[in-house]
Amino acid sequence: MNKYEMIAQDLEKMIMDGVYQEDELLPSENELVTRYKVSRSTVRQALKTLEENGWIQRKHGLGSIVIARDRLNFPITGLTSYKELQHYLGFDSLTEVVTFEKRIVDSSLAELTHFPQGVPVLHILRRRKIDGEFIVLDRDYLLYAYAEGLSKSQAADSIYDYLENERHLEIAYAQKEITIDFINEHDRQWLELATGDRHIVSVKSHVFLSDNTLFQYTESRHQVDKFSFTELARRQKR
Structure with missing residues (x-):
């Protein structure tokens, strides 16, 4: 660094x-x-x-x-962990880990994550409760070579805390895509949605180490009416 x-x-x-x-x-x-x-x-x-x-x-x-x-709300720019954001913005939150499993990347998962077929990954699904409701669903795929040793309790606390402070990885940057998607069956199963809800905010990220190694794919799905996503845009004179 x-x-x-x-x-x-x-x-x-x-x-x-x-x-x-x-x-x-x-x-x-x-x-x-x-x-x-x-x-x-x-x-x-x-x-x-x-x-x-x-x-x-x-x-x-x-x-x-x-x-x-x-004015920060949930910033688009930067690469801040959920725990760091929670601490900074000062809201109460509970994280429940609902899936914690080792998987082998198949063709469909390779297309989604950009990981090579056949490599092992750690698949983690977490839901976040804010103000008494589960309104965020985070799905992570991490290369097992980097995530091996991560415990379920550490995943409930902070994955990045483990990776940076125990594995000493240098997490550098992410490529993000933000879309408004239709609610799917997993959203219905794990989030507390209203009967009439049809859409959800999806934030997909491919995350890289300082040596440009792709080591994580994550998708965070948020209730549309609960969050404001912000970016500090600056004019570049040309």
């Missing part, structure tokens, strides 16, 4: 932990240079990363301001 990425992650964690509150200024570039013992260009790259991921707004002559929580 590059130095600027480590700094960005450290500052992001402090924002999530409330060390820096919404609408509050982060330390100046000079203070960050001194604190992390790095160059100014490294600090600027870290702040650029935070800005691109929707955590701060940099204003010339003023500094880096933490963006208000209520």
